[in-house]
Amino acid sequence: MTNTVVVIGAGLAGWTTVREFRKLDSTTPVTLITGDSGDFYAKPSLSNAFAQGRLPAQLVSTPAARMAETLGVTLLAHTRVQALDTAAQSVMTPAGSIAFRDLVLATGAQPIRVPVEGDAADRVLSVNSLDDFAVLHAQLQAGSGRPVLIMGAGLIGCEFANDLASAGFCVSVVDPGLRPLAALLPEAASAELRQALEALGVTFHFGTTVRRVDATQNAENLQVLLSNGLLAQADCVLSAIGLRADTRLAQAAGLAVERGIMVNRQLRTSAAHVHALGDCAQYAHGVTLPYVMPIMTAARALAATLAGTPSDAVFALMPVSVKTPALPLVAAPPSPGTAGQWHAPEAGLWQWLDEAGVQRGFVLSGSRTAQRMAESKRVVL
Numbered sequence: 001m002t003n004t005v006v007v008i009g010a011g012l013a014g015w016t017t018v019r020e021f022r023k024l025d026s027t028t029p030v031t032l033i034t035g036d037s038g039d040f041y042a043k044p045s046l047s048n049a050f051a052q053g054r055l056p057a058q059l060v061s062t063p064a065a066r067m068a069e070t071l072g073v074t075l076l077a078h079t080r081v082q083a084l085d086t087a088a089q090s091v092m093t094p095a096g097s098i099a100f101r102d103l104v105l106a107t108g109a110q111p112i113r114v115p116v117e118g119d120a121a122d123r124v125l126s127v128n129s130l131d132d133f134a135v136l137h138a139q140l141q142a143g144s145g146r147p148v149l150i151m152g153a154g155l156i157g158c159e160f161a162n163d164l165a166s167a168g169f170c171v172s173v174v175d176p177g178l179r180p181l182a183a184l185l186p187e188a189a190s191a192e193l194r195q196a197l198e199a200l201g202v203t204f205h206f207g208t209t210v211r212r213v214d215a216t217q218n219a220e221n222l223q224v225l226l227s228n229g230l231l232a233q234a235d236c237v238l239s240a241i242g243l244r245a246d247t248r249l250a251q252a253a254g255l256a257v258e259r260g261i262m263v264n265r266q267l268r269t270s271a272a273h274v275h276a277l278g279d280c281a282q283y284a285h286g287v288t289l290p291y292v293m294p295i296m297t298a299a300r301a302l303a304a305t306l307a308g309t310p311s312d313a314v315f316a317l318m319p320v321s322v323k324t325p326a327l328p329l330v331a332a333p334p335s336p337g338t339a340g341q342w343h344a345p346e347a348g349l350w351q352w353l354d355e356a357g358v359q360r361g362f363v364l365s366g367s368r369t370a371q372r373m374a375e376s377k378r379v380v381l
Contacts, residue, residue, distance in 0.1 A: 002089075004028075004098075004101055005021070005030045005104065006032075006104070008105055008107055009105070010036065010039075010075075011108050012296075013279070013280075014106035015067060017104055018071050020302075020303030021306050023303070024307035025308075030071070030073045030074065031100075032073050038064030039064045041130050042059070046059070047127070048163045048323045048325075050140070050169075051162075051164075053167075056133055059130060064077055076095070079094070080093070080094065081249060082094065084252070084274075085097075085253070086253055086254070086255070086273075089273060100273070101273065102273050104306075105274065105280060106276070107248075107249060107276075107278075108280055109128070109244055109279035110246050111244075112242045112243060114151075114209070116213055117211060117213075118213040119215055120213045121213050123215075124210075124213055124238075127156075127160070136236070139235075140169065140235070140236055146170065146236070147171075148164050148170065148234060148236045149172050149173075149174065149236070150171065150174070151174055151209075151210050151237065152173070152174075152241040153173050153177065153180040153182075154180075154182075154183065154240065154241070155181065156240040157241075158181055158197065158322070158324055159323045161197055161202045162197060162200065162325060163323075171200075171202045172202070172232060173204050174208060176209050177206060179194065180194050180204070184322075184333055186342035186350045188350070189350055189363050192366075193324060193329065196324070200326050205226060207228070208230070210225075210226060211225045212224070220235070221234070222234045222236070224237060243279060243290060245259060245260035255274065257282075258282055259288055263276050263277070264284050265312040266301070266313070267298060275305070277299060277302055277313075278290075278295050278298065287336065291320055298315075301313040316381075318332070320332070327366060328365065330363070330369045331364075332362050332379060334361035340353050340354035348365045348366045350362060351375075359379050360380065360381075361379060362376075
C-alpha cells in the first residue's frame with residue numbers, strides 16, 4: 001500500500017497544505033498535480049497589478065520547480081486529473097494511475113459565466129488565475145485611456161475597477177443590483193465606495209445587465225448592449241460576477257457536494273482518506289470561505305491531520321481587506337442568517353448588532369481600517 005499524499009491543485013490551498021505538512025513530516029512522499037505551471041503567486045495580486053505596472057511574470061513569487069525542490073514534492077504540472085477512484089485510493093491522469101494514502105482536493109473555484117448573446121460573446125474575459133491575467137494584460141497592454149467594461153460590482157469587480165481606473169483606463173461597471181459590494185457593506189459604506197470610485201472616473205450602470213457583446217466593423221472594438229437598452233463601446237469586457245466551487249472531480253467520484261465539496265471539521269469529505277479545503281470546499285458550518293486567511297487556517301489543520309494528529313479547522317473572525325485604494329475597506333460581515341442591523345456610531349465605522357445588541361460584525365472605511373484588531377475583539381461569533 002502506498003504511503004503517498006496526493007494534492008490536486010497548486011493554488012494557495014494546495015501549496016500551503018504541502019508547506020505546513022512538511023514542517024511536521026519531511027519524509028512521506030507528496031505528489032502535487034496541477035493543470036497549470038504550478039508557479040506560486042498571490043492570487044489577490046491579480047486585481048491590483050495594472051496600477052503598479054506589474055507584468056504577469058512579475059507576479060510569480062516562487063517558480064514551481066523551486067517550490068517542488070524546497071518542499072520535496074513530485075510535481076506533475078500541466079496535468080489534468082481525469083477521475084478519482086476513492087475505493088481503490090487512486091487518481092487517473094493521462095500518464096496513468098497514481099495511488100494515494102491520502103488525497104487533498106484543492107481544486108479551487110471557477111468563474112461564474114452568465115449567458116451573453118452576440119458574435120463576440122466568446123471574447124468576454126474572466127480573471128481567476130495568472131494565465132487568465134496574462135490574457136487580459138496582453139489585450140490591454142496597448143496603453144491606457146482605452147474603455148473597459150466590467151460585469152459585476154462585487155469584490156473582484158470593484159477591485160479591478162479601482163486598479164484599471166488608476167492605471168488610466170476608462171472603466172464602466174454593470175451590475176443588476178443597486179450598489180457596489182452589496183453583499184459585504186451597509187448602504188452608507190457602499191455609497192462612500194461608489195463616490196470614491198466615481199472620483200477616479202469609474203461609471204456605474206446599476207439595475208441592468210449585459211445582454212449582447214458584438215464586434216464592431218473594425219473587429220477590434222466591442223459594442224455592448226445592456227438590458228436597459230444602453231449601448232456602450234469597449235475594448236475589453238471583463239466578467240467579475242463571482243466564483244463557484246470547482247466540484248467536478250468530486251461530484252463525478254460520488255463525493256457529497258452542495259455549494260462546495262462537503263467536509264467535516266477535520267476537512268474530510270464523505271470518502272475516507274479524501275480531504276478538501278479552500279475555494280472548492282464547503283465547511284462544516286455550511287459555508288464556503290473564499291478568502292486567504294481561512295485557507296491558511298484550514299491548511300494548518302489539515303497538515304496536522306495528515307501528519308497523524310487529527311485536528312479540527314477552527315475559523316476565528318477573519319476580516320476581509322478590500323483592495324480599493326480609492327477607499328480602503330475592511331469588512332467582517334455577520335454570519336449568514338444572523339438577525340440584526342447595521343449601526344454607525346462614528347464616521348467610517350459600522351457595527352452589526354443582533355436583536356440583543358451583541359456585535360456580530362463590522363465594516364471600517366478609510367483611516368478607520370487601522371482599527372481592525374480593536375474592532376475584531378468586540379465581535380462575538
